[in-house]
Amino acid sequence: MNAKDWIVPLAILAAAAVLAPLPLVAGSYWMALLVNVLMYAVLATAWALFSGPTHYVSLATAAFFGLGAYTMAFLGEKLPLALVYPVAALIGAVIATIVGLSTLRLSGVYFVIFTFGLAELVRQLVTWAEAKYGGTVGRFVFIDVTQQGIYWMLLGVLVLVLLTGFLIQRSRLGWALKAIGEDETVARHAGIDTTVAKVAVFVISATFMTVVGAIMAPRWTYIDPSIAFNPIISFQVLIMALLGGAARLYGPILGVVPLATLFEILQANFPNSFSILLGLAFLVIVYFVPSGIVGLIDQGRDVLGRAGRRRAHPAE
Amino acid sequence: MRITHPSRRAVVGGIAAAALAAPQVRAQPGPVKIGFSISKTGPNAGGANVTTLPNYQLWLKETNDAGGLRLPGGQRRAIEFVEYDDRSQSEEAVRNIERLVNQDKVDLLLPPWGTAMNLAVAPSFNRGGFPHLASTFFVERQPELVKRWNNMFLFLDRPSTAITALTDLLATLKDKGLGNTVALASVQDQFGLELVSAARAGIARAGFQIVMDRQYPPGTQDLAPIISEAARLKPDMFLAFSYPPDTLALTEQARIAGLNPKVFYTAVGTAFPLYKQRFGANAEGVMGIGGVDVTNPRIKDYIERHNRIVGREPDRWASTTTYSTLQVLTQAIERVGIDKAALVRDIGANSFDTILGPIKFVDNQRVDQWWVGQWQQGEFVALAPTKVGGTKAPIFPKPAWPTA
Numbered sequence: 001m002n003a004k005d006w007i008v009p010l011a012i013l014a015a016a017a018v019l020a021p022l023p024l025v026a027g028s029y030w031m032a033l034l035v036n037v038l039m040y041a042v043l044a045t046a047w048a049l050f051s052g053p054t055h056y057v058s059l060a061t062a063a064f065f066g067l068g069a070y071t072m073a074f075l076g077e078k079l080p081l082a083l084v085y086p087v088a089a090l091i092g093a094v095i096a097t098i099v100g101l102s103t104l105r106l107s108g109v110y111f112v113i114f115t116f117g118l119a120e121l122v123r124q125l126v127t128w129a130e131a132k133y134g135g136t137v138g139r140f141v142f143i144d145v146t147q148q149g150i151y152w153m154l155l156g157v158l159v160l161v162l163l164t165g166f167l168i169q170r171s172r173l174g175w176a177l178k179a180i181g182e183d184e185t186v187a188r189h190a191g192i193d194t195t196v197a198k199v200a201v202f203v204i205s206a207t208f209m210t211v212v213g214a215i216m217a218p219r220w221t222y223i224d225p226s227i228a229f230n231p232i233i234s235f236q237v238l239i240m241a242l243l244g245g246a247a248r249l250y251g252p253i254l255g256v257v258p259l260a261t262l263f264e265i266l267q268a269n270f271p272n273s274f275s276i277l278l279g280l281a282f283l284v285i286v287y288f289v290p291s292g293i294v295g296l297i298d299q300g301r302d303v304l305g306r307a308g309r310r311r312a313h314p315a316e
Numbered sequence: 317m318r319i320t321h322p323s324r325r326a327v328v329g330g331i332a333a334a335a336l337a338a339p340q341v342r343a344q345p346g347p348v349k350i351g352f353s354i355s356k357t358g359p360n361a362g363g364a365n366v367t368t369l370p371n372y373q374l375w376l377k378e379t380n381d382a383g384g385l386r387l388p389g390g391q392r393r394a395i396e397f398v399e400y401d402d403r404s405q406s407e408e409a410v411r412n413i414e415r416l417v418n419q420d421k422v423d424l425l426l427p428p429w430g431t432a433m434n435l436a437v438a439p440s441f442n443r444g445g446f447p448h449l450a451s452t453f454f455v456e457r458q459p460e461l462v463k464r465w466n467n468m469f470l471f472l473d474r475p476s477t478a479i480t481a482l483t484d485l486l487a488t489l490k491d492k493g494l495g496n497t498v499a500l501a502s503v504q505d506q507f508g509l510e511l512v513s514a515a516r517a518g519i520a521r522a523g524f525q526i527v528m529d530r531q532y533p534p535g536t537q538d539l540a541p542i543i544s545e546a547a548r549l550k551p552d553m554f555l556a557f558s559y560p561p562d563t564l565a566l567t568e569q570a571r572i573a574g575l576n577p578k579v580f581y582t583a584v585g586t587a588f589p590l591y592k593q594r595f596g597a598n599a600e601g602v603m604g605i606g607g608v609d610v611t612n613p614r615i616k617d618y619i620e621r622h623n624r625i626v627g628r629e630p631d632r633w634a635s636t637t638t639y640s641t642l643q644v645l646t647q648a649i650e651r652v653g654i655d656k657a658a659l660v661r662d663i664g665a666n667s668f669d670t671i672l673g674p675i676k677f678v679d680n681q682r683v684d685q686w687w688v689g690q691w692q693q694g695e696f697v698a699l700a701p702t703k704v705g706g707t708k709a710p711i712f713p714k715p716a717w718p719t720a
Binding site: 027028029031032033036124127128131135136137138140142216219220221222223224226227230232267268271272274275 | 356357359399400401403405406407408410411412414415417418419431432435436438439443455457464504505506509510513531533534
């Protein structure tokens with residue numbers, strides 16, 4: 001790498017260094033909000049790692065998030081805490097490999113429906129197995145991780161997911177994914193092993209989602225399948241990533257911050273008409289910001305660029 | 317000319333309000349701010365809207381009409397509610413409580429509806445030292461929980477106690493010609509599983525024989541196969557540990573399939589006013605979880621006030637319990653004022669006079685309460701345990717479903 005290549009990773013680390021001391025000054029209300037923002041920032045960025053370049057819209061976020069939460073519930077009191085997160089990552093990776101190999105032959109709307117069904121399938125499997133062998137469905141998660149601890153872990157994972165995304169974009173794998181997104185058939189004819197490329201990135205993305213689930217579970221004391229595999233998580237991640245723009249590495253974060261803030265303002269000020277206002281907000285977003293905030297920025301840059309060129313023209 | 321943009325101003329105002337709403341100077345005799353997060357939307361909304369929210373509204377109206385909460389000095393302060401919808405999501409409930417405590421600076425908190433939600437917010441209640449008077453909370457590990465959170469008071473006893481009351485009652489019916497075959501059905505979630513596993517042990521102890529033991533996932537639409545199987549086996553007892561929608565569906569199917577056991581028991585929802593409205597005369601003799609002493613003038617009076625002020629009937633199980641939590645809180649405030657630590661101490665140590673009779677906590681848990689009720693002539697009366705008092709004799713055997 002030459003000097004210019006270090007700018008992005010250094011910027012990511014610098015931003016993290018600025019955000020890291022926040023828990024020392026922020027009160028617990030602001031911490032709760034920040035934890036929420038970070039959770040969705042990791043999930044949306046991880047989502048866009050796979051879905052951004054390939055254009056495969058996945059609704060399986062909740063499935064992997066829930067797997068992570070359940071890993072924490074099962075192993076949190078049995079293994080040292082520091083070991084649970086890598087184990088969760090491993091479980092996420094294994095399941096994602098199986099799922100990826102068996103389903104990434106699907107595309108378009110079939111893939112969307114499949115991934116949505118996947119979360120439901122995992123949820124029913126967990127319920128069945130818990131009832132049959134565990135004699136319980138809900139699980140207590142009595143693990144003392146403070147809000148600050150959760151914040152720092154999420155921040156660390158966010159740095160990792162951004163760096164991973166950066167490396168993928170610069171690698172042959174990144175180009176392969178872009179080619180698949182443009183036209184999968186052409187990509188295959190050009191000699192790209194599309195299945196390997198898709199599964200590899202799907203697994204990386206799912207692993208991050210699983211780890212986030214494991215990090216968040218101790219916050220709720222108790223989980224059951226409907227809490228862990230809540231489909232709302234999948235939809236919110238999708239909406240946030242699309243608002244920001246899934247084409248750029250930093251795009252999803254640009255969607256997460258305004259939407260998480262909007263949710264908070266609506267919830268705090270209009271608790272009884274939250275859903276209606278949220279629906280209106282989505283309509284406005286889709287109508288006025290169809291290509292995401294990243295799109296707006298690019299547009300703005302174009303306009304400025306053109307204006308600059310015009311002014312520079314000596315004939316005027 | 318000045319052009320104003322109301323929409324932009326509104327947006328900026330909203331953000332500013334959210335950011336700056338924090339530290340307002342409050343004059344001492346102002347209202348007592350009481351906050352809660354509850355599921356107004358999502359899958360929990362049904363339970364929250366029957367059992368919890370109406371009682372909060374009833375308490376608010378009655379207390380403020382009387383001039384407010386009475387404090388130790390004798391002066392009164394009105395109640396002001398700050399309420400948020402958690403949309404049936406644990407994470408939202410946690411964040412709502414954080415917001416109530418740190419941004420809205422509420423004086424006291426009321427709990428959400430349901431076991432999972434109460435567990436999710438319990439660490440936040442505990443961190444702030446708020447008394448947590450849970451009335452819709454029901455797990456086997458309760459003794460362990462109250463050790464962990466000494467500010468938590470549990471108004472419902474454990475599933476195993478509920479089952480012991482039921483199997484003890486069934487054992488007394490043996491002499492009256494109850495046979496010994498039992499068909500079990502249970503919903504496959506925490507509630508159903510804890511009850512059914514306690515029930516298997518209790519049934520074995522009572523010397524009955526299980527001839528069928530079926531589980532179904534929550535939200536199952538078609539329960540006909542379970543009822544048909546039971547109808548073929550003709551058990552002496554049919555016991556279902558069910559939730560409101562399945563309770564209604566199982567009863568309806570049993571009526572259609574002519575499943576006529578001597579004891580017909582369904583769990584949550586049997587005590588809802590809706591059950592009576594839906595089944596009318598068919599409800600006669602059906603047993604269920606909960607039950608109240610309807611001849612008690614205080615409960616009669618409570619039902620009447622609930623009807624008048626909220627505009628609908630309370631259920632005959634956790635509604636009365638939820639209202640009693642608010643009575644306990646009112647009386648403790650009257651003794652020690654709005655002081656969270658003193659309230660926790662006072663509630664743990666003293667006896668309270670409520671619509672359910674005197675309430676005295678043993679290790680933060682309320683132990684004596686009704687667990688089995690039965691529809692008798694249009695009312696859901698308490699049957700067991702008899703040591704609590706106010707119980708009636710069961711109608712036995714349950715009359716066959718009327719044909720119509």
